[in-house]
Every structure is written in C-alpha cells, then in structure tokens.
Amino acid sequence: MKVLVAVKRVIDYNVKIRVKADYSDVDLTNVKMAMNPFCEIAVEEAVRLKERGVATEVVAVTVSPKAAQEQLRTALALGADRAIHIETDERAESLAVAKLLAKVVEEEQPGLVVLGKQAIDTDNNQTGQMLAALTGLPQGTFASEVAVDGDKVNVTREIDGGLQTIALTLPAIVTTDLRLNEPRYAKLPDIMKAKKKPLDVKTPADFGVEVASKVSLLKVESPAERKGGVKVASVDELIDKLKNEAKVL
Amino acid sequence: MSILVLADLHEGQLAGATAYVIAAAQQIGGDIDVLVAGEGVQAAAEAAAKLDGVSKVRVADNVVYAHQLAEPMGALLVELADGYTHVLASASTTGKNVLPRLAALKDVSQLSDVLAVDSADTFKRPIYAGNAIATVKSDDVLKVITVRTTGFDAVGDGGSATIEAVDTVVDNAQSSFVKQELAESDRPELGGAKVVISGGRGMGNGDNFKLLDGIADKLGAAIGASRAAVDAGFVPNDMQVGQTGKIVAPDLYIAVGISGAIQHLAGMKDSKVIVAINKDDEAPIFQVADYGLVGDLFEFLPEIESKI
Numbered sequence: 001m002k003v004l005v006a007v008k009r010v011i012d013y014n015v016k017i018r019v020k021a022d023y024s025d026v027d028l029t030n031v032k033m034a035m036n037p038f039c040e041i042a043v044e045e046a047v048r049l050k051e052r053g054v055a056t057e058v059v060a061v062t063v064s065p066k067a068a069q070e071q072l073r074t075a076l077a078l079g080a081d082r083a084i085h086i087e088t089d090e091r092a093e094s095l096a097v098a099k100l101l102a103k104v105v106e107e108e109q110p111g112l113v114v115l116g117k118q119a120i121d122t123d124n125n126q127t128g129q130m131l132a133a134l135t136g137l138p139q140g141t142f143a144s145e146v147a148v149d150g151d152k153v154n155v156t157r158e159i160d161g162g163l164q165t166i167a168l169t170l171p172a173i174v175t176t177d178l179r180l181n182e183p184r185y186a187k188l189p190d191i192m193k194a195k196k197k198p199l200d201v202k203t204p205a206d207f208g209v210e211v212a213s214k215v216s217l218l219k220v221e222s223p224a225e226r227k228g229g230v231k232v233a234s235v236d237e238l239i240d241k242l243k244n245e246a247k248v249l
Numbered sequence: 250m251s252i253l254v255l256a257d258l259h260e261g262q263l264a265g266a267t268a269y270v271i272a273a274a275q276q277i278g279g280d281i282d283v284l285v286a287g288e289g290v291q292a293a294a295e296a297a298a299k300l301d302g303v304s305k306v307r308v309a310d311n312v313v314y315a316h317q318l319a320e321p322m323g324a325l326l327v328e329l330a331d332g333y334t335h336v337l338a339s340a341s342t343t344g345k346n347v348l349p350r351l352a353a354l355k356d357v358s359q360l361s362d363v364l365a366v367d368s369a370d371t372f373k374r375p376i377y378a379g380n381a382i383a384t385v386k387s388d389d390v391l392k393v394i395t396v397r398t399t400g401f402d403a404v405g406d407g408g409s410a411t412i413e414a415v416d417t418v419v420d421n422a423q424s425s426f427v428k429q430e431l432a433e434s435d436r437p438e439l440g441g442a443k444v445v446i447s448g449g450r451g452m453g454n455g456d457n458f459k460l461l462d463g464i465a466d467k468l469g470a471a472i473g474a475s476r477a478a479v480d481a482g483f484v485p486n487d488m489q490v491g492q493t494g495k496i497v498a499p500d501l502y503i504a505v506g507i508s509g510a511i512q513h514l515a516g517m518k519d520s521k522v523i524v525a526i527n528k529d530d531e532a533p534i535f536q537v538a539d540y541g542l543v544g545d546l547f548e549f550l551p552e553i554e555s556k557i
Contacts, residue, residue, distance in 0.1 A: 016511070017377045026381055094349070095358050120492070123376055124361045129319065129349035138423035139319050141346050144486075154427060159342040160440075160495075161259065162431035162487050166318065169423050178476070178493050179486055215358045218371065219384040226518065229539035231530070235552045238524065238542050246522045246539065248444075248501040249468070249557065 001111025003055040005046040007039040007075050009068035010121045023219045035071045038116025041176040044183040046114050047079035054148045057081050063097045065089050076194035077186035083199040093213040098130035103207040105135050117142050117175040128175035138168040142177040250279025255338035256297050258287050263296040265441050266339035268403035271302050273396045276366035280304045288315035294412050303410040311418050316426045317343050323350030324419040340395040348393055357389035364400030378492040378515035399498035432487050442471035444501045449475035451506020455483040463554040475507045491516035506546050509534030
C-alpha cells in the first residue's frame with residue numbers, strides 16, 4: 001500500500017524565540033528552521049513500514065512557502081520516494097492544511113496517512129484529526145506503536161494515565177507521539193540521491209481550496225517573566241524559606 | 250451565548266478537569282450545558298449536575314461511546330452542536346482527540362489550549378512551547394475550544410442542574426477498543442496536584458526515583474519526570490511534564506536533576522514556587538527557580554526527607 005506522510009517546516013526546536021517589537025508575531029528572520037520533530041518521526045515510521053514490506057511507496061507532502069522544499073528533500077533523503085509541495089505564502093491554519101491534505105488523499109488513495117501529533121510552533125494538535133474527519137477515515141492519534149495487520153491497523157495511543165490500544169480499519173490516519181520511534185539521520189549519498197527524486201509543485205488554487213482563516217492573530221507577546229530567584233546554601237535554609245518566606249510547606 | 254462542555258471522564262467517573270472547563274465557560278458567559286458521553290456514566294452525570302454554573306447535563310449512555318473513541322464522539326458532537334455558540338473541552342488527550350473532528354465537520358477552526366478568555370470571541374493561547382502568548386479572535390459561527398485547565402480556577406459543587414438523556418446513537422464500524430494499560434498510583438493525579446516533585450536525567454536510573462517517594466509521601470505530592478528521564482527508560486511516559494507531556498501549575502514544583510530544557514519549562518513554568526536541585530550551577534533551570542540548591546541530589550534528597 002501507499003503511505004502518505006505530511007511534514008512541516010518550523011523553527012528549530014533548540015532556538016529561543018523572539019517576539020517582534022510590534023507584537024505582530026514571532027520573529028523568524030535569520031532563524032534556523034528544520035523539520036518539525038513529530039514529522040520526522042512520521043517520516044521514519046513510513047520508511048520503516050516500507051522496509052518491512054508493508055508499504056510499497058512513501059509520498060511526502062507539505063503545505064508551506066517555497067523554502068520548505070528543503071524539508072521535503074530531507075524526507076526524500078530519509079527514504080520517501082517522491083514529494084508533493086503545495087506552495088502558499090499565506091498563514092495556513094490547521095483546517096486549511098487538512099482540507100488540502102484531504103484533496104491529496106483523494107488523488108493518491110493512500111492506505112495509511114502519517115502525520116506528527118502537533119507542530120512545535122503553533123502547538124495546535126489538530127491537523128491529523130481534521131484530516132480524518134474530512135476524509136471520513138478513522139484516526140489513531142498520539143501513536144507510540146503502529147501495527148498493520150491485513151486490512152486493519154492496531155494503534156497504541158498515549159493517553160492521560162497510560163496507554164490505550166485501538167483497532168482501525170484501513171485506510172486510516174495516524175499521528176505520531178515522540179516515543180513511536182527514533183528517527184535516523186540522512187546519509188550524504190542519500191542526500192545526493194534525494195535531489196533527483198520527483199517533487200511536484202502545486203498551489204491551493206489547483207485544489208480549489210481557500211487558505212484564508214476566520215481566526216485572526218491580534219497580538220503575540222512574551223509570557224510574564226519569572227523573576228530570578230536565590231540560591232540557598234543548605235537543605236535547612238531551603239526548608240526554612242519554603243516554610244516562612246514562600247509559605248508552601 | 251450558549252455553551253456545550255464535553256465532560257472529561259476517567260475510568261467512567263467525572264474527571265476533575267471538567268470543573269476548570271466550566272470556569273472558562275463562565276468567563277465567556279451564557280447558558281452552560283455539559284455533555285457526558287460514555288458507557289455506564291450515570292454517576293458521572295450526577296457529579297456533573299452538582300457543578301456550579303451548569304444549566305443542564307445531557308447524558309449519552311451507550312456502548313458505542315465506551316472509551317470515548319474519536320469517530321463516534323465526533324459524530325455525536327456534530328449532531329448536538331447545533332444551537333450552541335461554543336463547544337469546550339479540556340485539553341486532555343480525549344479533548345484533543347475529539348474536538349478537532351467536530352471543528353472540521355462544522356468547517357470551523359479550533360482554538361487549542363486556551364488559557365485566558367478576553368471576550369466571547371477573543372482568547373489567549375500559548376504558542377512555541379509557551380514561549381509566546383498569542384491573542385486570537387475567531388469569527389467562526391461556532392467556536393470550538395480546548396481549555397488549558399491550569400489557566401482557570403475550578404468551580405465548586407453546590408449546583409443542581411437537570412439531567413436529560415440524549416437518544417442519539419451513531420454507527421461506528423471503523424474503530425474499536427482493544428485494551429488499555431493505566432499506570433496505577435495512590436498519589437494525586439499529576440495535573441491537579443498541589444505539589445509536584447520531578448526527576449530528570451540526573452537521577453541516574455529508574456531505581457533512584459524511589460528517593461523521591463518518601464518526600465512525595467510527606468508532602469502529598471505527585472511525582473513527575475523530564476523527557477530525558479522518560480526517554481532514558483527510567484519511568485513511564487505518563488509521568489512526563491513538558492510541552493509533549495503534562496502541563497502542571499502546582500503551588501510547589503521541585504525539579505531534581507533536571508537541566509531545564511525549553512520543552513520541560515513549557516510544562517511547569519507557571520508553578521507558583523519552583524525549587525531546583527542540580528549539581529550544575531549553570532543549568533537553565535536556575536533561571537526560573539525561586540530557590541536553587543546546588544550540589545549532589547543523592548546527598549540532598551535523604552536530608553530533605555528527614556527534615557520536612
């Protein structure tokens with residue numbers, strides 16, 4: 001079966017972000033960008049399904065500005081067979097991305113779609129669920145184990161309080177949690193080979209999807225700073241401070 | 250304004266998170282109905298009816314809603330959402346799993362992890378692992394929202410709402426429950442504990458987490474962990490505090506052997522008082538800690554246990 005994997009270009013997870021002086025957004029100029037960590041796990045899972053002979057083809061897709069072709073090439077270097085870039089400079093919210101991915105699902109007819117559970121910039125945790133709703137397919141979110149068995153997939157999910165295993169009919173949508181796998185690094189020869197792999201560029205208009213959202217971003221500000229604390233010299237001093245100064249013991 | 254709150258359940262009982270979501274709903278203003286959906290949830294419905302500010306509890310008690318699988322829950326919410334201006338749930342794994350389905354099926358956006366209500370259409374939510382706070386305005390006809398419970402104070406339980414049954418039964422041939430493994434603990438739940446003590450990679454191994462037990466028992470604390478400690482296999486992942494784990498805001502948070510990576514701070518930096526115990530006096534955790542103790546945790550932990 002074919003596996004579709006969605007990836008997003010985001011600010012590198014190690015970068016300390018800066019809010020713009022006019023509070024309009026986070027400043028992304030000259031900031032290191034990378035593939036969203038949950039998406040890396042999604043790509044790795046898709047490639048492992050191919051290595052196990054479950055998947056026959058892995059197609060990577062992104063909805064983003066032109067620069068994200070870098071992340072699609074990364075996905076290709078990690079083992080995806082081809083890529084689809086839906087290019088837009090507009091701020092694409094989860095619902096618009098889900099609508100575009102639904103069109104790609106309709107065209108490509110994958111047996112499984114794998115996405116990250118959330119992007120580390122918007123922290124929405126929505127796109128996979130919305131895609132499942134729009135395509136009418138079942139969903140296995142926050143997956144820490146994915147086992148394809150014939151025309152079903154068993155997904156072990158990380159839930160509050162522990163783990164839950166559900167069985168879904170294929171085709172299905174899966175979103176990855178951190179513990180699903182440990183992504184590999186791309187090797188130089190694979191990076192070179194990835195440059196020759198096919199990458200289709202499309203636009204939202206090709207699919208007849210409006211990217212504009214009814215949610216507007218009014219302001220972005222830094223959270224309240226915690227004031228620097230004190231270092232204490234001993235356990236006795238710590239307990240004394242917690243009892244008499246902070247009054248939490 | 251008319252608000253539907255999806256009740257959180259834990260093993261069929263009403264979870265504490267619901268009282269916080271109702272507090273958020275009260276700030277929006279208007280009639281507040283609570284939906285309790287599951288199998289064998291009459292007791293949960295009665296508990297929900299006692300929460301202050303609730304007008305009506307709607308109970309969908311059917312085997313198809315057992316374990317609150319996303320497909321039937323989404324279909325049920327779509328049936329019930331007409332007539333409401335807002336649908337709210339806590340940002341628990343269930344709320345996050347189910348509500349985006351409702352939003353997409355209604356062709357509206359969803360606002361995740363809302364931590365403050367500015368008005369009925371304007372909300373604050375954290376982005377970039379809590380390193381920025383976005384104020385967002387939704388012009389959608391239906392506002393679908395998950396609520397970060399640590400942003401609100403729970404409502405009391407002096408109410409007496411009416412309870413009515415919901416007859417809607419949906420089909421679900423696409424997903425089925427196989428099994429679950431819940432971590433067992435006598436300690437308070439991590440998300441709602443007044444005191445949390447967490448261990449990081451500095452704990453060295455899983456056995457050393459026992460050093461936290463005595464202190465946790467004395468303080469009535471929940472025990473958490475950093476992602477590094479979970480990834481190293483020291484403790485199960487449902488103990489993880491951080492952007493990708495639980496978000497906590499206790500009165501006292503004690504971080505032991507935790508460096509303070511961005512992803513961990515996202516889960517605990519709204520705690521009232523933070524204590525850090527770390528041998529590296531340059532560790533970033535000291536920049537957010539109210540009280541820092543530099544040195545060997547293996548010496549400090551037994552001493553703390555004996556002196557509190």
